[in-house]
Amino acid sequence: MLDNIATGTIVIEDMEVGMVRSLQKIVTDQDIEMFAEVSSDRNPVHLDDQYAQDTIFEGRIAHGMLTAGLISAVIGEQLPGHGTVYLGQTLKFMAPVRPGDMVEAIVEVLSIDYSRRRVQLKTEARVGETVVLKGEATVLAPSGKFD
Template identity: 70%
Template sequence: MLDLHLHNLPTGTICIEDLEIGMTRSISRTFGDREIELFADLSCDRNPVHLDEEYAQETVFQGRVAHGMLTASLLSAVIGEQLPGHGTVYLGQSLKFLAPVRPGDRVTATVSVREIDYPRRRVTLDCLCAVGDTLVLKGEALVLAPSRKFD
C-alpha cells in the first residue's frame, strides 16, 4: 500500500545550528503483503515467518509478521528526510523489538532529539515505532547533522 503520510512537515534539512532538544518528526506507513514481499526480495531475507502463513501459524507469532528491519527502515526515512534531514550521516543505531508488526498494520515511526553536541555536530535521537497504541520498536540513533558552516 502506497499510503505514505508525513506528519510535522516540511521535509528537508534542519541544520545543527537550528536543532533543539525535543524536536520531533514522524512518518506513518501501512505494510501490506506487497511491501513485505519487496523487502524480502531486497534484503534476501525470505524467512517463512514473513511469507508463509501456514508456517508462521506454528511459530511463537501465530501468524505472519513483517520484517523487523522493514519497520526500522521508517526511522531511516524520518532521519534522512525530516530530522535532521538531507545530508545527515548515520553513525550508529540501537533497536529493541517489542511486539510484532502484522501484514496490514499501520506503523508510525517517531524520532525526537534527545542530545546535541554542537561542536562535533553529533545528535542523539530517540526512535520509536508504534502500531496504534502499541509500541513495537524503540531505540536510539547517533547521527552527524548537516551544518550551514560546511555548505
C-alpha cells in the same frame, strides 16, 4: 509533542532538544515481499501464512528491519534530513508488525553536540498505542555553515 509534517532538512544550527518528527505507513504484503527480495531474508514467518500460523506469532509478521527502515526514513528525510550520516543505532523489537498494520515511526532529539555536529535521537515505532520498536540513534547532522 508530535509533529507529523515533513519539513525537510533541519541543519544542526536550527535543531533543539525535544524536536520531534514522524511518519506513518501501512505495511503491505507488497512491502514485505519487496523487503524479502532486496534483503534476501526469505524467512517463511514473513512470507508463508501456513508456516507462520504454527509460530509464536500465530501469523505472518513484517521483517523487524523493515520497521527499522521507517525510522531511517524519518532521520534521512525530516530530522535532521538530507545530508545526515548515520553513526549508530540501537534497536529493541518489542512486538510484531503484521501486514496491514499502520506503523508510526517517531524520532525525537535527545541531545546535541554542536561542536562535533553529533545528535542523539530517541527512535520509536508504534502500532496504535503499542510500542513495537525502540532505540536510540547517533547521527552526524548537516550544517548550514560554509567553511
